[in-house]
Amino acid sequence: MNIINTGASARWIYTSDSAQPFQGLSPSVETIKTVCRSHHVCHRAEAAVLMTGPTELSKRNKWLGRALPLLLSIIPLIAACRRDMMNQPKAKPLSESDFFSDQANARPIPPHTVAWRNARENDAFYTGLTNGTYITELPVKLTPALMARGRERFEAMCAECHDRTGSGNGMVVLRGFPQPPSYHVPRLRNAPIGHFFDVITNGYGVMYSYATRVEPEDRWAIAAYIRALQLSHNANASDLAVAEQQKLESRK
Amino acid sequence: MAQLFPKSANVHARVTIFGLVILICGAGWATSTIYWSPYTTNVDVPLQQPIPFSHKHHVTDDGIDCRYCHTSVEKSSFAGIPPTETCMTCHSQLWTDAPVLASLRNSLATGQPLKWIRVNDLPDYVYFNHSAHVAKGIGCSNCHGRVDRMPLTRKAETLYMRWCLRCHENPQQFIRPRDKVFDMAWRAPPNQEEQGQALIRQYHVDTSGRLTNCSTCHR
Incomplete structure (x- = not known):
């Protein structure tokens, strides 16, 4: 009897996107299947379940079980390298607009309007x-x-x-x-x-x-x-x- | 017991060890070179503009003040790019047939603005304010370099945060009298450190840590 990190296996199953990998598992890992189907793998990441003996599958993918969490933790870092924060979808002075016909975000003052505190009565x-x-x-x-x-x-x-x-x-x-x-x-x-x-x-x-x-x-x-x-x-x-x-x- | 390793293994070991050191150092050097090179920073790289505008000609040869075109630099966070009308103040009379100004005349006729390409483009999460810097004695050339000597406008500094902090941590090394802010040829006098300290007090520059507080520039 061995304890293996099912979280890791589950992730692998999740990414392969097919029922095939389950073939190598004993019936008692039915829970993992459920996890896989309900797409809540991440919540099970820390879970360890008792299994009735090491399967071929778990051995074969032991390195994946180590590497994948690492990879997954790097992905958010890479994802942060987009330019969205640098160039946010907001109008800055004289920036280009895809809304107004003259393509300028800076708008002229509409006719017959008076800016606040700018009545110019004198x-x-x-x-x-x-x-x-x-x-x-x-x-x-x-x-x-x-x-x-x-x-x-x-x-x-x-x-x-x-x-x-x-x-x-x-x-x-x-x-x-x-x-x-x-x-x-x-x-x-x-x-x-x-x-x-x-x-x-x-x-x-x-x-x-x-x-x-x-x-x-x-x-x-x-x-x-x-x-x-x-x-x-x-x-x-x-x-x-x-x-x-x-x-x-x-x-x- | 027979020798396990042939004699050449010594060489292999040395080559591997030193090679690895050289490789790691080389990779580090290459990364930093690329990171600080104009390829990444765009420093001193003139950009393709709709009109090859020369600050050197307009400022040095014609003696036009910075504020003549960048009118809002003292009042607003944004220095202002002159509207077509400002260019046409002179060019309605001068170089009226020049092909290079065709897009300028077209802009006046159609009302479509010229699309200048930003040379100093800070990330949108940085809230820089020109008026604050000008009011506290930071001159144009502190950040923009000798624009009056640039035939084509280019970035003079990286605008990286560490570059900003150089001054935000030691403003006394850079601050200048207010009447020298638009003086492109201003250079720090030998007693800059003392003069800077005096100006910091005079202009009420808060050196208690506000200048290096994150939320001063990032909100």
């Missing part, structure tokens, strides 16, 4: 206009931080064409893009500040709209910085405070 702030005329006063508080922000944005978004001094000799212009007017011409020096905001928002001539690229707050910061650039090219020494004037004189 016309002067969001258009640079009040009752159809450009505003002449900056609708936000002028601070050194705003000016610094304006300079940073101007040099990132505008200087490509307008150049860092606002003369309109930016690198892209040197490469053949139509030259924009200098900020230092009288027409633009006298233009109300709302004009600059409007041009950034809606474009002007060959200049495209920057509404999607520059936030309204940043557009005002840029407009304020353009004013500073204009001042820098048209300042008189007499505009300075007396102390500053004396400092200037001593540098000469």
Whole structure:
């Protein structure tokens, strides 16, 4: 009388998918057959049953009984090597869609909708206009931080064409893009500040709209910085405070 | 009792033992070489794009700022790929007949987006945020390399987790002043260690272990 691991034999029987292997077993292993048929082999894996003597079958497949559990334990590891986790079926920014006709998951805002907290009721702030005329006063508080922000944005978004001094000799212009007017011409020096905001928002001539690229707050910061650039090219020494004037004189 | 083994058995034994050692080491070496090679990591391998866009030309030759096209890099987890409209801001006037830009003009005419191939593709179980890194003084070139010198865009780093951890464990070695984030030519100064520590305090980088916590990047 021997005790063998029927779990192992059962697994082998299960994988062979036929009743043939049972031929070699004595009638007392009927339980295993049942296990096999009901497809619940795994639950019996740890079970050991008493058998009436070693059968040819159990001897022959002893190595399989050892190897199969090993193999079975490796399969889940290999199964984990699929790319599903890497590329999950979810929409990420600008990912490709097989649902929308333009194949883009990023959707445009539907017409006549207002994003939450984005009612934009302040016309002067969001258009640079009040009752159809450009505003002449900056609708936000002028601070050194705003000016610094304006300079940073101007040099990132505008200087490509307008150049860092606002003369309109930016690198892209040197490469053949139509030259924009200098900020230092009288027409633009006298233009109300709302004009600059409007041009950034809606474009002007060959200049495209920057509404999607520059936030309204940043557009005002840029407009304020353009004013500073204009001042820098048209300042008189007499505009300075007396102390500053004396400092200037001593540098000469 | 007669000799059981012929004399040549000594040679066989040595060849087998050393051969086995060489084989195992060789297999290890081959595996690691393949694992770290561009074949697996795609580092420095330019991908076939719908338009052979040159960052070198647009950034170095034309002086265009990173944020001109990647507008959401400071506000969003995603840096943003410019819409066709951004390209056409200049190319409605420049190179208007260039055959290489035909698909760009077609995209504007039909509204079908260009299909750029992702160069830096993190696995979907990693939640990377550009705005957080930019706000805390990690520059573009820290991860993307000298994009301003790439005629064709390619990955500069493996983006493996161990590579991320290099900085998440020692941010003081990599952090830079915020106004240098978009400076592609920035290099760590000799006193980077001290400056980095100062910047970590200044930018409130939490070094108490949150940077290496699993759920910081994996949710």
